[in-house]
Structures are given as structure tokens and as C-alpha cells.
Amino acid sequence: xxxxxxxxxxxxxxxxxxxxxxxxxxxxxxxxxxxxxxxxxxxxxxxxxxxxxxxxxxxxxxxxxxxxxxxxxxxxxxxxxxxxxxxxxxxxxxxxxxxxxxxxxxxxxxxxxxxxxxxxxxxxxxxxxxxxxxxxxxxxxxxxxxxxxxxxxxxxxxxxxxxxxxxxxxxxxxxxxxxxxxxxxxxxxxxxxxxxxxxxxxxxxxxxxxxxxxxxxxxxxxxxxxxxxxxxxxxxxxxxxxxxxxxxxxxxxxxxxxxxxxxxxxxxxxxxxxxxxxxxxxxxxxxxxxxxxxxxxxxxxxxxxxxxxxxxxxxxxxxxxxxxxxxxxxxxxx
Ligand code: TRP
Numbered sequence: 001x002x003x004x005x006x007x008x009x010x011x012x013x014x015x016x017x018x019x020x021x022x023x024x025x026x027x028x029x030x031x032x033x034x035x036x037x038x039x040x041x042x043x044x045x046x047x048x049x050x051x052x053x054x055x056x057x058x059x060x061x062x063x064x065x066x067x068x069x070x071x072x073x074x075x076x077x078x079x080x081x082x083x084x085x086x087x088x089x090x091x092x093x094x095x096x097x098x099x100x101x102x103x104x105x106x107x108x109x110x111x112x113x114x115x116x117x118x119x120x121x122x123x124x125x126x127x128x129x130x131x132x133x134x135x136x137x138x139x140x141x142x143x144x145x146x147x148x149x150x151x152x153x154x155x156x157x158x159x160x161x162x163x164x165x166x167x168x169x170x171x172x173x174x175x176x177x178x179x180x181x182x183x184x185x186x187x188x189x190x191x192x193x194x195x196x197x198x199x200x201x202x203x204x205x206x207x208x209x210x211x212x213x214x215x216x217x218x219x220x221x222x223x224x225x226x227x228x229x230x231x232x233x234x235x236x237x238x239x240x241x242x243x244x245x246x247x248x249x250x251x252x253x254x255x256x257x258x259x260x261x262x263x264x265x266x267x268x269x270x271x272x273x274x275x276x277x278x279x280x281x282x283x284x285x286x287x288x289x290x291x292x293x294x295x296x297x298x299x300x301x302x303x304x305x306x307x308x309x310x311x312x313x314x315x316x317x318x319x320x321x322x323x324x325x326x327x328x329x330x331x332x333x334x
Contacts, residue, residue: 003181004029005038005149007082007140010046012055013062015209016281017194017202019070020250021155023212025188027071029153037077038147038313039067041306044082044089044139048132064302065295066212069288074305082143084310087317092142094328098172099138107137108160141165145172146317148181155193159185176327194250195243197226210247213292216282223247223278224271233269244270248277251284 006026008014014023030037041060051059060081072079082088104110110133114125137160144152144165152162162185169180193201196208203209210222226243239245239261249257264273295302325331 002035002150003038003148004032004035004151004153004186005040005144005147005183006153007040007042007045007143008063009042009049010056010059010063011049011051012059012204014066014212015202015204016212016247016250017196017209019066019212020194021188022153023067023070023072025153026067030072030077035151038149039072039077039079040085040143040313041081042143045136048130048136060306061296061299061302064306065292068295068302068305069213069292071288074309078309078312079305080309080313081306084306085146085313085317087314087321088139088142088146090321091146091324092139094324095141095145095168095172096135096138098175099141099168103164103167104134104137107134107164108157109136110134137161137164138168141168144183145169145180146320147313148320149183150181151186152183153186153188156187159187179324179327195246197222197243199227199243213285213289215289216286219282219285220275220278223274223281226274228270231270233272234267236267237264237273239264242273244273244277248280251281256280 006022008018008022026037026039029035030039041063043056043060046056046059064079064081067079068074110129113129113133117125117127117129140158140161141164144162145168152165154162162183166182166184169182173179196202196206197210198206198208200206200208210219214222223244226247228242228244229237231237242264245260245264248260252260260273260276268276
């Protein structure tokens with residue numbers, strides 16, 4: 001039986017790019033019979049981004065509610081909040097002591113922050129960089145190794161971190177004996193990456209997202225704002241380069257997609273294309289959105305789901321951390 005594990009940082013409500021690229025595949029995978037699935041809300045990771053305390057709770061609620069509303073069945077998977085499993089932090093320190101500093105120097109997120117400082121001609125290349133950011137791949141390794149995960153579905157940008165988790169696990173196993181499974185990243189297809197309002201990849205850091213469960217009116221407004229070119233109605237349009245079309249394709253069947261491609265070639269006007277895509281996406285999401293709104297209004301219920309998931313996660317992590325402690329020599333005297 002394989003273990004599949006993935007986490008999502010609690011820094012704001014999911015957008016439709018997260019849905020297509022991560023949430024929807026996770027829901028499909030959660031129905032696999034040949035795997036145990038662990039899905040968690042990475043609240044300690046969000047501290048790295050300097051999230052404020054109010055926003056943390058709000059974001060945890062929004063993300064948990066989104067996953068459940070999108071069809072993740074908490075009875076079928078272990079759905080939990082990272083901070084409800086304190087063994088992860090304990091493991092994080094043990095792994096920190098097994099991790100070469102040079103490995104962390106090579107992490108993309110850290111290197112990017114240094115590069116930004118250098119470009120700004122700061123005399124301190126580490127300006128504004130916390131140890132949280134620097135050591136973040138170790139915390140992520142602890143998330144993964146705590147549950148002996150075999151498969152880790154992530155976006156391309158997280159591939160390096162999963163490889164680092166694998167390196168750290170191998171080093172630990174070499175020193176202390178076979179303990180951890182070696183995890184592998186499962187990378188989403190490129191087609192699962194959605195463009196945002198401005199045509200670049202939809203991403204919170206670009207501020208070009210469409211939140212997943214926007215009320216219908218606001219969803220329409222957002223779709224109407226998507227950048228298109230200045231071709232007039234009647235002029236043939238290239239569907240492949242159009243964000244509105246890409247969003248439609250992520251939701252529609254191949255036949256429906258082919259039909260809209262044809263209407264682009266025939267010169268559909270931008271207003272009509274956007275209205276059409278809005279109506280389709282809105283209909284597709286409306287049942288889940290109702291469920292989302294119901295869950296958001298009941299934080300105590302969502303809390304109880306997360307607590308129950310945390311308990312199930314600890315059925316694994318508590319005995320496993322005891323074994324790990326023993327291996328490294330953190331043991332009772334008698
Ligand atoms: N770092 C991941 C992200 O930003 C989220 C994450 C944290 C994660 N821990 C993980 C993903 C463990 C997979 C496995 O997207």
C-alpha cells in the first residue's frame with residue numbers, strides 16, 4: 001500500500017489555478033484504493049511568509065472548506081492541520097541535524113531571495129531572510145518523512161524540495177539504519193497550469209488570480225477582466241493563446257472544447273466568449289460553492305473535522321517518532 005501525501009500553505013483562499021492543478025487531482029487520487037492519502041494544511045509554513053494571525057485562521061478555514069467542498073472525503077483520507085501533529089516539528093529538528101548547510105544554500109527559494117538582495121545592491125545578501133525561509137525545505141522534509149510518504153504530488157516549483165527530502169532521508173537511513181521511505185515527487189502536467197487575468201501563470205504572487213468560490217457576480221466580473229487582444233467580433237481568433245479559452249478547457253469536456261475552438265475560428269466576440277465561459281464555469285462550481293459557503297459559516301464543524309484528522313495522523317506519527325528518537329539515541333535511561 002502506497003502513501004500519497006501533499007500539503008498546501010495556508011496563505012489565502014485557493015484560486016481556480018490551485019483547483020485545476022492541485023485540488024481536483026488530489027480529490028481524484030483520494031479515491032484510489034491502492035493508496036493511503038494524507039492531505040494537510042501547512043500552517044507552520046505560512047509563518048515563513050509573515051502571515052498575520054487573523055489571516056492564518058481565516059485561510060485555514062477557507063482552504064479546508066474548499067477541499068471538502070471540492071469533494072475530498074475526510075473519511076477516505078487523512079485530512080489534518082500540520083500544527084495538530086507536533087511530532088512533525090520534533091522530526092524537523094532531528095532532520096536539521098542531519099542536513100548539510102550547503103544543501104540549504106542551494107534551495108531555489110533562498111537563492112531567489114539572495115538574488116533579489118544582490119540585484120538591489122544591498123550590502124547584506126541575507127537581508128530580510130529568516131531562518132524559517134532558509135530551513136523551509138527541512139520542515140517540508142519532516143512533513144513528508146513523518147508519514148513515510150512514497151508519492152508527493154506537487155507543482156514543478158516544489159520538485160527540488162521533494163528531492164531534498166529524499167536526500168535527507170537517505171542520509172538518515174545511512175547513519176541510523178533503514179527508517180524512512182524515499183519519497184518521489186509526482187509532477188502535475190503542464191496542461192494543469194492555468195493562466196491568470198494577465199496571461200501569466202495564475203499565482204498569488206502575481207496578483208492575477210480568480211478565487212475558486214467567488215460569488216457568481218464577482219466571478220463574472222473577474223472573467224470579464226481577463227486580458228484579451230483587440231480583435232473585433234467577426235475576426236478569427238486563436239484559441240490556443242487565449243486565457244479565457246484555457247480556463248474553459250480546464251473545466252469542459254474535449255468535445256465542448258473543440259466546439260468553442262471552432263467558434264473562436266469563426267470570430268466569436270470577446271464579450272460573448274467571456275459570457276459563455278463564465279456561465280459554464282459558474283454552473284460547474286455552483287453546487288460545490290454552496291457547500292463551501294455552508295462550511296465557512298460553520299467553523300466549529302470544520303475544526304472538528306481537522307481535529308479528527310489530526311488524531312488519525314497521530315496514530316502513525318506518535319509511534320514512529322518514538323522509533324526515530326530511539327534510533328538517534330534520545331532514549332529513557334532505564
Ligand atoms: N511548500 C509547499 C508549497 O508551497 C506546501 C507544502 C508544505 C508541501 N509541506 C509539504 C507539499 C509537503 C508537499 C509535501 O506548495
